[in-house]
Amino acid sequence: MTAAAARPAVVRGPRSGRTRLRTVPWGVVAASAVLVLVLLVVAFPGLFTSRGPLEADPLQAFLPPGQGGLLGTDQLGRSVWSRVAYGARYSIFIAVAATVVGVLVGVAIGLAAGLGGRVTDEVTTRGLDVVAAFPAILLAIVLVTIVGPGIPTVIVALGIASVPRYARIVRAETHVVRRSGYVEQSVTFGLRRSTLVVRHVLPHAVVSVPILATIGLGTCILAASSLSFIGLGPKPPSPEWGAMLSDGRNYLQLAWWISVFPGVAIVAVVVAVSVVGRRLQRHFEHREQS
Amino acid sequence: MTALDTQAAPTVDAPLAPTVDAAPSRARVGGRTGTPGVVGRRLLGTVLVLWASVTVAFVALQLAPGSAVDALVPPTVRTPEALAAVTAEWGLDRPLVQQYGDYVVRLLHGDLGTSYQLHRPVIDVIGSQMGPTVQLATAGLGVAVLLAVILAVSTAGRPWASRIAGGAELAIVSIPEFWLGIVLLFVFSFSLGWFPVAGAGGVSSLVLPAVALGLGLVGLISQVLREGVERSLEQPYTLSVRARGVSETGLRLRHSLRHASLPVVTLLGWLVGGLLGGVIIVEQVFGRPGIGVVALQAAQARDLPVVLGIALLSALVYVTVNTAVDLLALLIDPRLRSRS
Numbered sequence: 001m002t003a004a005a006a007r008p009a010v011v012r013g014p015r016s017g018r019t020r021l022r023t024v025p026w027g028v029v030a031a032s033a034v035l036v037l038v039l040l041v042v043a044f045p046g047l048f049t050s051r052g053p054l055e056a057d058p059l060q061a062f063l064p065p066g067q068g069g070l071l072g073t074d075q076l077g078r079s080v081w082s083r084v085a086y087g088a089r090y091s092i093f094i095a096v097a098a099t100v101v102g103v104l105v106g107v108a109i110g111l112a113a114g115l116g117g118r119v120t121d122e123v124t125t126r127g128l129d130v131v132a133a134f135p136a137i138l139l140a141i142v143l144v145t146i147v148g149p150g151i152p153t154v155i156v157a158l159g160i161a162s163v164p165r166y167a168r169i170v171r172a173e174t175h176v177v178r179r180s181g182y183v184e185q186s187v188t189f190g191l192r193r194s195t196l197v198v199r200h201v202l203p204h205a206v207v208s209v210p211i212l213a214t215i216g217l218g219t220c221i222l223a224a225s226s227l228s229f230i231g232l233g234p235k236p237p238s239p240e241w242g243a244m245l246s247d248g249r250n251y252l253q254l255a256w257w258i259s260v261f262p263g264v265a266i267v268a269v270v271v272a273v274s275v276v277g278r279r280l281q282r283h284f285e286h287r288e289q290s
Numbered sequence: 291m292t293a294l295d296t297q298a299a300p301t302v303d304a305p306l307a308p309t310v311d312a313a314p315s316r317a318r319v320g321g322r323t324g325t326p327g328v329v330g331r332r333l334l335g336t337v338l339v340l341w342a343s344v345t346v347a348f349v350a351l352q353l354a355p356g357s358a359v360d361a362l363v364p365p366t367v368r369t370p371e372a373l374a375a376v377t378a379e380w381g382l383d384r385p386l387v388q389q390y391g392d393y394v395v396r397l398l399h400g401d402l403g404t405s406y407q408l409h410r411p412v413i414d415v416i417g418s419q420m421g422p423t424v425q426l427a428t429a430g431l432g433v434a435v436l437l438a439v440i441l442a443v444s445t446a447g448r449p450w451a452s453r454i455a456g457g458a459e460l461a462i463v464s465i466p467e468f469w470l471g472i473v474l475l476f477v478f479s480f481s482l483g484w485f486p487v488a489g490a491g492g493v494s495s496l497v498l499p500a501v502a503l504g505l506g507l508v509g510l511i512s513q514v515l516r517e518g519v520e521r522s523l524e525q526p527y528t529l530s531v532r533a534r535g536v537s538e539t540g541l542r543l544r545h546s547l548r549h550a551s552l553p554v555v556t557l558l559g560w561l562v563g564g565l566l567g568g569v570i571i572v573e574q575v576f577g578r579p580g581i582g583v584v585a586l587q588a589a590q591a592r593d594l595p596v597v598l599g600i601a602l603l604s605a606l607v608y609v610t611v612n613t614a615v616d617l618l619a620l621l622i623d624p625r626l627r628s629r630s
Contacts, residue, residue: 027457126335126338126339126342127342129335129339130339130342130343130346130605132563133339133343133563133604133605133608133609134563134601134604134605134608135563135564135565135566135567135568135604136567137566137567137570137571138566138567138570138585138600138601138604141570141585141586141589141597141600141601142350142597142598142601144589145354145588145589145592145593145594145597146350146353146354146592146594148592149589218464222464222466225466225468226466226467226468226567226571229466229468229571229574230468230570230571230574230586231586231590232589242466242468245468245469245472246468249472249575252472252475252476252480253476253480256476259469259472259476260469260472260473260476262469263465263466263469263472263473266466266469267461267464267465267466267469270464271460271461271464274460274463274464275460278460
């Protein structure tokens with residue numbers, strides 16, 4: 001980013017600075033609208049559907065969209081729309097919880113690495129390398145083997161997998177902040193180390209974490225539904241999106257809507273989260289520059 | 291994410307450099323003499339990551355329920371004498387430190403332990419299923435690189451095209467592999483009948499899985515590649531290349547692409563590590579045999595040695611590829627050699 005700022009504006013011609021001056025693009029507005037809608041569905045699923053997610057009616061099985069409610073019915077005659085609506089809770093809850101775990105642990109580790117001595121720093125950095133060497137799904141499989149499947153396992157696995165991204169950025173920022181003039185001056189003033197860290201280092205080291213976390217949330221939603229899909233998350237009767245897809249796969253030839261709509265929901269939410277996250281990131285980077 | 295990490299790295303390493311090279315004997319004369327140091331540091335890091343993974347695996351084996359003796363003695367011949375004999379033979383009654391040493395030595399000899407569930411060496415269990423997985427991973431990566439190069443080179447520096455491609459990339463990255471796989475199955479196997487529905491027989495059964503695995507990566511690679519091509523198109527040298535009468539396509543393919551390839555090579559190293567995650571899911575969707583199926587069955591049966599074997603193998607692939615990529619980067623870009 002700094003390279004882009006240092007480049008003479010002439011090279012880019014009339015395009016330079018356009019993104020900065022533009023009002024919020026329609027894509028971001030649409031993405032925000034989707035997110036608000038999803039949050040409403042998570043909070044009050046009953047407002048959007050009159051049928052329960054587990055209400056079966058074998059006489060109404062495999063009805064296509066339109067005939068059997070908004071998005072059709074599945075093999076047991078349950079409303080796909082109702083299941084997608086109630087399923088939002090699982091994905092959002094797991095992703096938020098995993099991100100909270102990742103952020104808390106990541107910030108603590110990053111801060112420790114950034115403030116500690118060379119040995120602490122080196123050991124932590126290598127440790128983060130080790131965690132980063134494993135894909136989230138593999139971490140989850142290892143954890144499931146040791147403690148058994150379930151929502152807590154998924155949350156912890158995805159949380160651990162996202163620790164390095166937060167820890168690395170906090171460590172880097174801490175390194176910069178601790179060498180800055182005002183911190184050195186505070187040390188000269190004889191400020192207590194704990195006060196210094198909490199009041200001066202921490203706030204500066206974590207500025208970019210919320211933005212990273214927004215983008216990380218999308219990754220977690222994807223990973224969580226993937227884990228349910230392969231049977232390591234919430235089990236089939238529960239309307240988790242990944243589990244619904246896995247369930248509907250057996251009836252693909254007969255009723256595509258059972259597996260297609262939960263997937264559409266995942267993609268919509270992840271795209272919306274990423275668009276908003278990137279917008280925040282760009283906004284933040286521009287503010288940093290000016 | 292990766293972009294952020296790579297950006298952060300130099301800022302972090304720079305202030306540390308003087309302390310590292312403080313000893314006069316290690317002081318460098320010129321840029322080039324730094325190469326062995328850089329390579330050595332990188333290799334040391336590789337060994338450390340592997341060693342830490344192995345140690346974590348050993349701790350997990352110790353803490354987890356289910357004992358190694360039960361795995362080694364088949365249920366049919368499980369007498370107290372047999373158990374005692376096996377315990378003594380494998381040194382399971384010895385102190386933990388010694389067992390740890392044995393574990394490391396056995397790993398170095400390629401012995402990943404014995405499956406609790408199948409009573410077979412883990413290395414055989416994994417080895418017998420390796421082929422289809424390697425095929426799928428290679429094909430997926432190939433699809434990803436090919437599509438990404440086409441997408442990035444054709445849209446870079448063209449405002450409208452690159453905005454549309456940027457949107458498409460974001461959408462592609464956000465599509466879960468399993469859903470993409472199911473949609474591909476529905477359209478091309480069930481509806482059109484172009485490709486087989488399941489299995490791993492021949493090239494035709496590899497096409498859909500490779501696309502399902504690779505398409506998500508296309509978005510990531512193409513983002514980085516297009517940015518690189520755009521940056522290199524703004525360099526002054528493009529003017530002289532154009533002045534020599536080289537066509538736009540020739541310029542992009544022969545010059546810009548080469549300049550943009552370095553960050554992509556680094557990114558590919560990262561992606562290979564994460565590839566196994568996607569492979570596990572794609573194998574599940576398309577009913578293909580492979581490591582993913584082995585891993586999931588082992589997880590369900592709580593067969594820890596097999597799962598850890600796969601995890602260690604994945605870590606080995608990850609660090610090997612990334613070390614190779616880092617060394618390759620030193621070869622491609624001499625400027626990196628002087629950095630400590």
